Amino acid sequence: MTEEKKDFFVSDISLSYQYTAGNATTRFLNKVAEGKLVAQKCPKCSAVYVPPRGSCPRCGIATEEELELPDTGAVESFTIVHIPIPGNPIVPPYVSAMIRLDGADISFLHLIQEIDLAEIRIGMRVQAVWKDKSEWGTTLENIKWFKPTGEDDVDPLVFKFKE
Amino acid sequence: MIEAAVIGVGQTKYEAKRRDVSMGGLLRKAIDKAMLAAEVDWDAIDAVILGKAPDMFEGVMMPELSLVDAIGANGKPLLRVHTAGSVGGSTAVIAASHVCSGNFDTVLTVTYEKQSESNATWALSPKYPYSPHINAGAGGYFAPYMREYIRRYDAPENIGWKVAVKDRLNALKNPLAHLQIPGIDENMVAETPMLWEPLRYLESCPSSDGACAMVISNKKLAESRNAAWIKGMAVRSEGTLSAGRDEVNPQGGQDCAKDIYDQAGITNPFKEIDCAEIYVPFSWYEPMWLENLHFCDLGEGWKLTEKGATEIEGDIPFNMSGGVLSSNPIGASGMIRFGEACLQVTHQAGDHQVDGANVAMGHAYGGAAQFFAMWIVSNKK
Numbered sequence: 320m321t322e323e324k325k326d327f328f329v330s331d332i333s334l335s336y337q338y339t340a341g342n343a344t345t346r347f348l349n350k351v352a353e354g355k356l357v358a359q360k361c362p363k364c365s366a367v368y369v370p371p372r373g374s375c376p377r378c379g380i381a382t383e384e385e386l387e388l389p390d391t392g393a394v395e396s397f398t399i400v401h402i403p404i405p406g407n408p409i410v411p412p413y414v415s416a417m418i419r420l421d422g423a424d425i426s427f428l429h430l431i432q433e434i435d436l437a438e439i440r441i442g443m444r445v446q447a448v449w450k451d452k453s454e455w456g457t458t459l460e461n462i463k464w465f466k467p468t469g470e471d472d473v474d475p476l477v478f479k480f481k482e
Numbered sequence: 483m484i485e486a487a488v489i490g491v492g493q494t495k496y497e498a499k500r501r502d503v504s505m506g507g508l509l510r511k512a513i514d515k516a517m518l519a520a521e522v523d524w525d526a527i528d529a530v531i532l533g534k535a536p537d538m539f540e541g542v543m544m545p546e547l548s549l550v551d552a553i554g555a556n557g558k559p560l561l562r563v564h565t566a567g568s569v570g571g572s573t574a575v576i577a578a579s580h581v582c583s584g585n586f587d588t589v590l591t592v593t594y595e596k597q598s599e600s601n602a603t604w605a606l607s608p609k610y611p612y613s614p615h616i617n618a619g620a621g622g623y624f625a626p627y628m629r630e631y632i633r634r635y636d637a638p639e640n641i642g643w644k645v646a647v648k649d650r651l652n653a654l655k656n657p658l659a660h661l662q663i664p665g666i667d668e669n670m671v672a673e674t675p676m677l678w679e680p681l682r683y684l685e686s687c688p689s690s691d692g693a694c695a696m697v698i699s700n701k702k703l704a705e706s707r708n709a710a711w712i713k714g715m716a717v718r719s720e721g722t723l724s725a726g727r728d729e730v731n732p733q734g735g736q737d738c739a740k741d742i743y744d745q746a747g748i749t750n751p752f753k754e755i756d757c758a759e760i761y762v763p764f765s766w767y768e769p770m771w772l773e774n775l776h777f778c779d780l781g782e783g784w785k786l787t788e789k790g791a792t793e794i795e796g797d798i799p800f801n802m803s804g805g806v807l808s809s810n811p812i813g814a815s816g817m818i819r820f821g822e823a824c825l826q827v828t829h830q831a832g833d834h835q836v837d838g839a840n841v842a843m844g845h846a847y848g849g850a851a852q853f854f855a856m857w858i859v860s861n862k863k
Binding site: 327332338340344348361364366367368372375376377395396397398399400401402404405406407408409415416417424425428429430441457458459460462475479480482 | 501541601603604607608609611612613614615616617618619622625626627629630633634675676677678679680681721722723724725726727
């Protein structure tokens with residue numbers, strides 16, 4: 320290899336932006352601020368979306384009916400992240416999991432902690448661990464992580480969508 | 483429909499850091515090689531189609547505008563394509579569709595990434611507003627899908643290692659490939675650090691700089707060239723957050739493959755396709771795509787890999803060039819698959835040539851495994 324040339328250098332930049340959550344996400348986040356996980360249901364195929372986006376991608380129609388889901392669910396799949404990610408404050412190794420809340424038809428990514436890493440598996444039952452109420456805001460960060468409940472695992476077939 | 487063929491493919495050498503060239507220079511190196519191979523000059527180029535992955539990867543917005551002179555698009559129609567990691571494939575399809583439209587005789591298409599000028603893992607791992615900061619790069623995103631594949635079909639751990647070794651041994655036969663790891667074997671892979679379980683370091687793609695270009699033309703030029711005729715091409719996408727989505731075996735991929743096989747008159751892809759360049763950035767995607775693309779039944783993909791069917795001498799060679807596991811200039815990675823398929827059927831693949839290849843497949847996927855682009859090429863019109 321030749322010597323690195325001096326005409327390349329690393330320069331940090333920062334960009335600020337405004338984020339507009341949109342109607343469906345705003346309604347969802349306002350409920351999260353009260354400690355509630357409120358899903359939306361497709362009027363045609365009955366799929367339940369959490370977090371909701373205001374429409375059902377399967378049917379291409381608006382999802383207006385809302386229903387509150389429990390903060391319990393199961394691990395649809397997961398990975399254990401072993402490398403530090405640039406800009407990410409979480410210290411590896413940590414479990415990033417696809418969490419399927421009870422009653423939901425899609426999963427979302429969240430952390431699992433309070434667990435022996437060797438124990439994590441698909442189908443494991445988990446429950447949200449919330450921050451202290453005084454710290455709640457309009458963010459899913461109100462949930463610190465999920466932890467195992469100790470209940471029996473679910474059969475992964477339950478994750479299959481039934482119209 | 484008007485027929486289209488690839489008459490020239492040009493690729494740069496893929497490396498971690500191409501500090502000898504600017505972004506424009508990198509693209510031009512691939513373009514010059516493609517045009518030389520196609521035996522065309524700039525007067526013959528009717529339009530330029532450029533593709534690359536997210537602008538955030540290098541922090542240059544709408545780079546097609548500042549690159550316009552370098553890519554010879556000044557005064558010509560220019561279109562930018564962006565479909566995440568699949569973009570190299572969809573750019574090829576869109577370029578070919580310009581020729582098929584009848585409005586353009588000959589189109590130049592080029593794709594690239596200069597990963598050394600930024601950090602794609604950082605760009606793929608931002609903290610989204612109002613959400614916990616969990617994203618951990620592409621490997622972190624896809625690892626749960628691979629975990630589910632392994633669980634569903636009870637696949638042994640060393641299948642991933644086998645793919646990692648096979649593609650890197652192929653890369654040793656391709657002087658343009660980024661990773662050159664003489665002596666690589668399953669033990670070496672198994673001893674590399676775990677990144678995102680079940681993926682180890684050598685089961686993951688590198689970060690590369692590089693560009694790939696192609697000249698696509700109709701029969702007026704192609705009949706006098708060593709041409710790869712496009713027999714079927716398609717793109718598909720599906721909703722990432724859709725209920726009922728099967729991330730392990732996406733419907734979009736199944737449908738896209740079925741579409742190109744129908745166009746090409748292929749009823750048994752395992753028998754009728756001589757070799758394939760398939761987008762495998764992480765080892766487990768080889769068995770997953772073997773199944774998704776209908777080369778075998780569900781649950782049989784890892785068994786094909788295990789028995790060596792995807793090796794260069796096997797029944798269905800996958801990634802003779804070394805694949806994405808050996809070179810990953812993200813925006814170009816799909817087009818490299820498409821271009822390498824053309825090199826195979828025109829018997830220009832050098833040391834990684836599959837003997838007597840007449841029909842080959844190029845494939846790319848991207849985003850959250852929700853974008854797909856594919857084509858079938860043949861040396862027979």
